[in-house]
Amino acid sequence: xxxxxxxxxxxxxxxxxxxxxxxxxxxxxxxxxxxxxMVSIGQGAQSRITSTIRGLxxxxxxxxxxxxxxxxxxxxxxxxxxxxxxxxxDADAIKAxxxxxxxxxxxxxxxxxxxxxxxNWSTRIEGVTPDYLVARDLEIGKGRMFDENEARQGRKVxxxxxxxxxxxFGENTDPIGQRIRVGKVPFEIVGVLTPKGQSxxxxxxxxxMLGPLDAVRSRVVGRRARGDVVQQIYLKASNGDQLxxxxxxxxxxxxxxxxxxxxxxxxxxVQNMAAVLESAQQATQIFTVLLGGVAxxxxxxxxxxxxxxxxxxxxxxxxxxxxxxxxxAKRMDVLLQFALEAIALxxxxxxxxxxxxxxGAFGIAKVGGWPFAVGSSAPxxxxxxxxxxxxxxxxxxxxxxxxxxxxxxxxx
Amino acid sequence: xxxxxxxxxxxxxxxKDLKKVYRMGDETVYALAGxxxxxxxxxxxxxxxxxxxxxxxxxxxxxxxxxxxEGVYAFEGEPVGQYDDDQLAGWRNRRIGFVFQSxxxxxxxxxxxxxxxxxxxxxxxxxxxxxxAIAMLTKVGLGDRKGHRPTQLSxxxxxxxxxARALANEPDLLLADEPxxxxxQHTGQEVLKLFEELNADGLTLILVTHDHEVxxxxxxxxxxxxxxxxxxxxxxxxxxxxxxxDAWRKPA
Numbered sequence: 229x230x231x232x233x234x235x236x237x238x239x240x241x242x243x244x245x246x247x248x249x250x251x252x253x254x255x256x257x258x259x260x261x262x263x264x265x266m267v268s269i270g271q272g273a274q275s276r277i278t279s280t281i282r283g284l285x286x287x288x289x290x291x292x293x294x295x296x297x298x299x300x301x302x303x304x305x306x307x308x309x310x311x312x313x314x315x316x317x318d319a320d321a322i323k324a325x326x327x328x329x330x331x332x333x334x335x336x337x338x339x340x341x342x343x344x345x346x347x348n349w350s351t352r353i354e355g356v357t358p359d360y361l362v363a364r365d366l367e368i369g370k371g372r373m374f375d376e377n378e379a380r381q382g383r384k385v386x387x388x389x390x391x392x393x394x395x396x397f398g399e400n401t402d403p404i405g406q407r408i409r410v411g412k413v414p415f416e417i418v419g420v421l422t423p424k425g426q427s428x429x430x431x432x433x434x435x436x437m438l439g440p441l442d443a444v445r446s447r448v449v450g451r452r453a454r455g456d457v458v459q460q461i462y463l464k465a466s467n468g469d470q471l472x473x474x475x476x477x478x479x480x481x482x483x484x485x486x487x488x489x490x491x492x493x494x495x496x497x498v499q500n501m502a503a504v505l506e507s508a509q510q511a512t513q514i515f516t517v518l519l520g521g522v523a524x525x526x527x528x529x530x531x532x533x534x535x536x537x538x539x540x541x542x543x544x545x546x547x548x549x550x551x552x553x554x555x556x557a558k559r560m561d562v563l564l565q566f567a568l569e570a571i572a573l574x575x576x577x578x579x580x581x582x583x584x585x586x587x588g589a590f591g592i593a594k595v596g597g598w599p600f601a602v603g604s605s606a607p608x609x610x611x612x613x614x615x616x617x618x619x620x621x622x623x624x625x626x627x628x629x630x631x632x633x634x635x636x637x638x639x640x
Numbered sequence: 641x642x643x644x645x646x647x648x649x650x651x652x653x654x655x656k657d658l659k660k661v662y663r664m665g666d667e668t669v670y671a672l673a674g675x676x677x678x679x680x681x682x683x684x685x686x687x688x689x690x691x692x693x694x695x696x697x698x699x700x701x702x703x704x705x706x707x708x709x710e711g712v713y714a715f716e717g718e719p720v721g722q723y724d725d726d727q728l729a730g731w732r733n734r735r736i737g738f739v740f741q742s743x744x745x746x747x748x749x750x751x752x753x754x755x756x757x758x759x760x761x762x763x764x765x766x767x768x769x770x771x772x773a774i775a776m777l778t779k780v781g782l783g784d785r786k787g788h789r790p791t792q793l794s795x796x797x798x799x800x801x802x803x804a805r806a807l808a809n810e811p812d813l814l815l816a817d818e819p820x821x822x823x824x825q826h827t828g829q830e831v832l833k834l835f836e837e838l839n840a841d842g843l844t845l846i847l848v849t850h851d852h853e854v855x856x857x858x859x860x861x862x863x864x865x866x867x868x869x870x871x872x873x874x875x876x877x878x879x880x881x882x883x884x885x886d887a888w889r890k891p892a
Binding site: 229230233240244547548550551552553554555556557558559560561633634637 | 700703705706725726729730732733734738740744746748749757758760761762763765805809
């Protein structure tokens with residue numbers, strides 16, 4: 229017989245029970261929609277995490293203090309210096325002794341109130357050395373960055389983010405040369421950072437200001453700070469291949485400077501952002517596979533629904549099968565008719581599920597604030613749902629084809 | 641044997657020592673216990689007998705729905721008794737038309753689509769099968785009922801659609817199993833009349849019935865009992881063997 233007629237038989241059977249067909253396909257619709265949504269969420273989350281980590285800067289190593297158990301509780305080890313052992317001199321030593329670095333910047337940070345012309349804004353201030361701009365891949369949009377001299381002299385100058393400018397002076401004002409009060413200390417604005425917009429996590433990256441490390445440390449964030457402590461040292465390797473070597477050198481140098489015994493733990497940690505990125509990507513990958521796997525279970529449940537209905541259908545249509553055989557249907561014709569019916573139901577469910585899954589993933593991406601990723605979900609969804617139809621339709625179709633025409637025709 | 645050879649020239653069905661055995665537990669049941677039957681082209685034969693006599697088993701084998709346990713079934717020289725499932729399906733499709741007591745029309749198809757069905761399995765193009773289906777429906781007097789579904793037709797009309805379907809692939813043999821069993825007296829007569837017309841046009845016809853009035857309208861009557869032919873009379877029946885008139889009858 230002609231193949232097109234087989235397709236017509238399958239289509240006719242599906243169309244003759246629209247409600248039943250729709251409900252049967254619904255199982256696959258839900259399964260495929262779930263898989264598409266979960267995979268898309270996983271991919272979206274992954275790209276968000278990736279861009280968050282990339283946003284910190286490229287070829288970046290971050291040295292932070294590592295609080296040890298002996299130092300009391302975490303709260304007491306805050307900026308007051310209870311446990312912080314990193315200092316500007318560590319940063320200087322790294323700069324002097326470790327090769328392959330294009331930027332070394334110590335940093336402290338705190339939250340503060342800024343006041344200008346009666347306007348008042350609460351923001352984040354970071355006290356840094358000028359290299360920080362290079363390490364973090366930041367750029368000056370207007371004005372200039374303070375230089376080493378200004379930093380050393382403890383000059384009270386700041387570079388501000390666009391959000392701070394807008395909040396204090398309004399949209400289209402040039403704030404260069406304006407004086408503002410940071411906490412109780414007057415500072416002069418010398419530059420404005422190029423806007424970076426929202427970070428992948430939804431944080432406003434322009435709501436911050438940068439000031440010289442010494443001035444900010446002593447006058448703004450921690451007047452009681454001991455000596456020259458820094459909360460972080462940002463290191464930028466001049467070349468990505470050097471990251472591991474630089475990380476080892478820095479660790480060795482700091483252990484030596486901090487006089488750490490060979491068997492003791494470090495009192496600092498050096499994070500390689502490339503490695504962090506890699507492990508975060510691995511984690512989200514596993515997460516994606518896991519979510520997809522859970523969703524795939526519902527696809528299997530949908531397949532079982534198809535098998536169930538196909539078995540019912542074969543049993544209901546036993547006489548029809550007997551008649552078809554009597555008038556010349558070969559066993560393979562019967563097998564293909566029922567298998568095609570199952571595959572068509574499943575594939576149709578897959579197509580509808582794909583659209584619903586896309587819509588859902590799009591909505592969740594909007595809410596979650598990450599890019600909507602379609603990936604390879606379309607061929608996967610159609611392929612998998614057809615496969616489900618084939619697998620779960622095979623047994624009922626085989627049962628139909630094995631019927632004895634005489635018995636089948638006699639069935640009530 | 642010269643006469644027998646002359647008859648064999650236009651043989652359609654040639655059955656020799658046909659047996660159909662069922663095993664039910666330890667018991668062996670002979671549905672057909674060695675049947676010899678010869679039916680020529682163009683005959684009109686009624687097979688009669690009570691239920692369990694073996695007439696249905698014979699019909700199933702004649703129509704290629706079942707295979708004999710032992711013996712030979714040749715259809716126009718073809719060894720149909722030895723065909724496999726697919727060969728039988730193709731052979732049924734081309735050579736046999738089935739008419740059933742309960743019509744066996746597919747309820748969600750129209751009359752026209754029901755008649756087209758055997759032609760679909762024969763691989764005939766949509767245009768040609770539609771044309772032929774219309775011709776067949778017209779032949780059975782239902783040219784104006786093409787688009788009706790079985791539920792919209794009377795019993796007699798449904799059986800006519802079934803006959804049109806049986807004729808669709810221009811078979812050599814029409815097998816009818818109690819074709820009037822589900823019909824009232826009047827419509828039953830009309831269906832039988834249609835059969836007689838088809839036979840007059842040259843179609844070979846075998847019908848199974850337990851209704852003696854229906855059987856009487858056939859040209860030849862073959863009676864079954866306990867898996868044996870007990871009587872075979874009418875046009876085309878074998879000549880009585882020499883010796884006592886009832887010597888061919890097997891002992892009870």
